[in-house]
Amino acid sequence: MLFRRWRQSLQFRAIAVALTLTSVAFLATGSFLSHQIADRLFTDRLNQVLEEARTDIDTAQASFDASDASDRTEVQALINSTLGSLSQDTGSTDHRWILIPLDQGPGQSFVGVQSESSWMTSATVPQQLQQRVASADGTYWQPASARMTENGPEQPVIVIGDVVQLNQNSRYGLYFVYDFSDPQATLDSIHAVLLLSMVALLLLVGTIVWYVTREVVRPVSNTARVSQRLSEGDLDVRMQVRGTNxxxxxxxxxxxxxxxxxxxxxxxxxxxxxxxxxxxxxxxxxxxxxxxxxxxxxxxxxxxxxxxxxxxxxxxxxxxxxxxxxxxxxxxxxxxxxxxGAARLDMASTDIFTVIYDVVEAAAPLVVTCGSELTVRSTLTRCVVQMDQRRIDRILRNLVTNALEHGESKPVDIYVAANENCVAVAVRDYGIGMDEEQVTKVFNRFWRGDPARARTVGGTGLGLAIATEDTRLHGGRLEVWAEPDNGACFRLTLPLLRTQPLDPELPNPLSLPPADRFTESTARVTDTGSLQLTAPAVGPTVEPDTGQLLIAFPAPSDDDAARPGSESGRTPASSGDTARREPGAVTAGGVVVPGETSRGQTGPTGGTHTGSSAVVRGDGTEKP
The missing domain is CATH 1.10.287.130 (Signal transduction histidine kinase, dimerisation/phosphotransfer (DHp) domain)
Incomplete structure (x- = not known):
């Protein structure tokens, strides 16, 4: 959601960038100020308590040196009176003292751990600080946490310690625990103020940026909306003009x-x-x-x-x-x-090879005149398509005629392939070809590649424009590829079913242009202008992947061999031959045609062999 808004809204992007940069700047500034303030508060407070602790330690040591207490009771009274007076004299800071013996003396004057508050023991003083005080001379401090009242919560404190000596040179560690909750509370208050200031500043900056970007982006957004309506055909829409900016x-x-x-x-x-x-x-x-x-x-x-x-x-x-x-x-x-908008389709299920062979047969005189060679190449022999036969016939006639006219007596190939969604027919020539500019204009009305070029068949330049409209009515595509001096290739793609549009996710059955001579021919026009069908391999086989029955042509009969115009390479089917099929489907060149009956034999393909079928008309004549 946010990513989509980021990509689609300039105002949202400007506000997001401004708030992000402001937050980064404020966090950096706030962190610096917080560090400086905390350091100053802590340093000032630490210097104060260190000075006070040194003074109290010196005062206590002087009192201990002046005393002549010899037994434990007198020493205990000396400690209480001396350290108690220090607590009463110092009213500016809240602190507690703890006295921990460093030497376990055997004398009668030895006293144990003494503390101003009963809830404070030797455990209140960090062990590391005790070791440092016992091993070296000087005053040391260390932060810790302790309860300053009997039932109160633990608070941040500073423990300061040094060595003092009582009578008979007994060494004790005198520690003062100073309350640092006030500086921490002050620092927390400063942090809260900084955080509230940051939130207020972000709101202020966001509001300012929103207003500024709104004033700048709103005209751009209005321009975009007006442009979109204009592109959709609303030519009367205009922008409002305000001011002179x-x-x-x-x-x-x-x-x-x-x-x-x-x-x-x-x-x-x-x-x-x-x-x-x-x-x-x-x-x-x-x-x-x-x-x-x-x-x-x-x-x-x-x-x-x-x-x-x-x-x-x-x-x-x-x-x-x-x-x-x-x-x-x-x-x-x-x-x-x-x-x-009056063009209508007369849809019927038709074998596209029937249309192709009609077109090839009709183009035979032009093939002879041009001295070219026209060949149909496919791994299929039958493919039923829901189409308007007259319009598809017109498209293919136009493509084949153009290929022969511009093929410069070079071979012209017709490729046919299909998948579960569509069938593709490509007409490839190897003639003069076209450049990129001509390719972009080839489907325009009244356009001709070279108006001065001598033509064997007249035309208005409307053939490909009509072919494009016929293709559009079928929900198909008509595409072109061309290179100068390398020929051109037009590819017609049609959906197999009217109710099943072309699937853009599926690859086209034919590349553009198809691989040169990617399969053996199924039919071609001979030098005499007759249509020759190529015989496939003989014998039925079973497709190994799907188990479908693939039916081949039978051996030619004596009548077929003696028919005029038949050649050794042609194997038409007789009218009495009927292919066996599985119930409800006929396997024709690897394409299953539901509900169709086989009127002629079809050759096995399966990607291995190619062939063409000769279907028999109702009047007994053969039709490839």
Whole structure:
């Protein structure tokens, strides 16, 4: 939560930084002041009690030296009178005395541990201090904690000790316990004041920073909100202008920019609307006269054998150009339908290889004319997709035609692959290719890579734009890769099911571009323009990972071998062959198609072999 606020709010970040820096500065200053104050309080108090203790020790030693007490009773009375008078004379400080013998004398005058207060014993004096006093001359002190009253709590004290001698040179350690609770209470009060001052200062600094950043960030936030609304299409939104400061100048400049953008967008929308209306009107108006011209051209074309060579050639040219004009007009009408939002899909479950082979077969004359080689490559032989067959056929025809036109008589490959979510079809050529700028414009309307380039098939530059719209209607993607002099590759990706969109987490079944010749071919167009199917390995196998049945082509019959146009590498299926399948599914090239029946044999793939299936039409003709 805080991290998200830190990233999204400049005001929160400024306040957090200001409070953090203020806290660090105050802690450093407070620690320094606390240390100095505590040191001064402790030093002054320590010097005071040390001076007082030395005076009392000297006074006690003088009294002991002047006394002639000889027995224990007299010595006890001397100690009580001398040290008691010291406690009565010193009224400025609260302290207690303890007398501890250092030598265990055998005489009658020896007395034990003496204490002003009964609850104080030799244990009150730290053992380390007792050792230091006994081993060396001088006055020593050490901090400790002790009870200054009988039932009171332990308080911080300073114990000061020195050696005194009684009669017969008996050595005793005289210790004074001074109460240091007052300096500690003073220091605690100072700490409390510093802490309260820190809290008050943080609140004050936070309030000041909040107000300042609010005044600075609020215009920026308003600008961000207005910009977002402007980007969402609300062209009428503007910023409020107040005063003549920098923010006001920013608001005025922003509003002028918004006015300019609104004017330009309005003009572009008007021009676009006029263009769309013009294209739609012209396309519809030309349809009727074109139909009449086309009928007349058909009549002339069918009767061309009765004409002389010049008129015969003219009839052929007229027929071809009218067909080309009709195709161009159809593209314009299709674009107008996309602009009007009237395009609809006619969805059906279709084997995409059927569409691909239709496209390849239709492109066979162009393959022969271009002197190229068109090959279908895949590890699959069947893949059913929910799609509008007419639109997908149009997309693939456009991609294949463009690849052949710009392929410079080099091979053109069609790759097909699928996973559990989608199917991908890539058309790869090795021709002139495109640079980065051309790649960014390739899907624009009326754009052509080289308008001056001679073309074998006419076009308006709308083919890829229409293909993009058809792909969008299917919820798919149409992508391009190209390099100058290394060809181009267009990849069409479609979801297998209409209700199951493309999963962005799954990798695409085909890389862009696919690995060169990554698998054996399943079909190709020969030099004569006929469609040749590649025979897969013979014999059913079982896929080792899933246990699914993979069905291969049977051996060709004598009728198939004798059929005109059949080659040694082609193994079509006869109409009487029906593949056995598991209940509810047909395994086709590793893709399970629920609810489909097998009308023809499919070849085993499983990533090892490739092949193509020849399905049989209802009229008995074969279809790859």
């Amino acid at each position: 920098e923010v006001a100048r920013l608001s005025r400049s922003f509003n002028r920019m918004a006015d300019s953008i609104q004017t330009q967008i309005t003009q572009l929308e008007q021009l676009s609307s006029m263009q769309q209306t013009f294209v739609s009107d012209v396309s519809h108006e030309l349809r009727t006269p074109l139909t009449t011209v086309k009928m007349a051209a058909e009549v002339l074309y069918n009767a061309r054998e009765d004409f002389d060579p010049v008129n015969r050639r003219s009839a052929e040219l007229l027929h071809n150009q009218v067909d080309r004009f009709d195709s161009m007009l159809s593209d314009l009408l299709e674009i107008s339908r996309f602009d009007a």
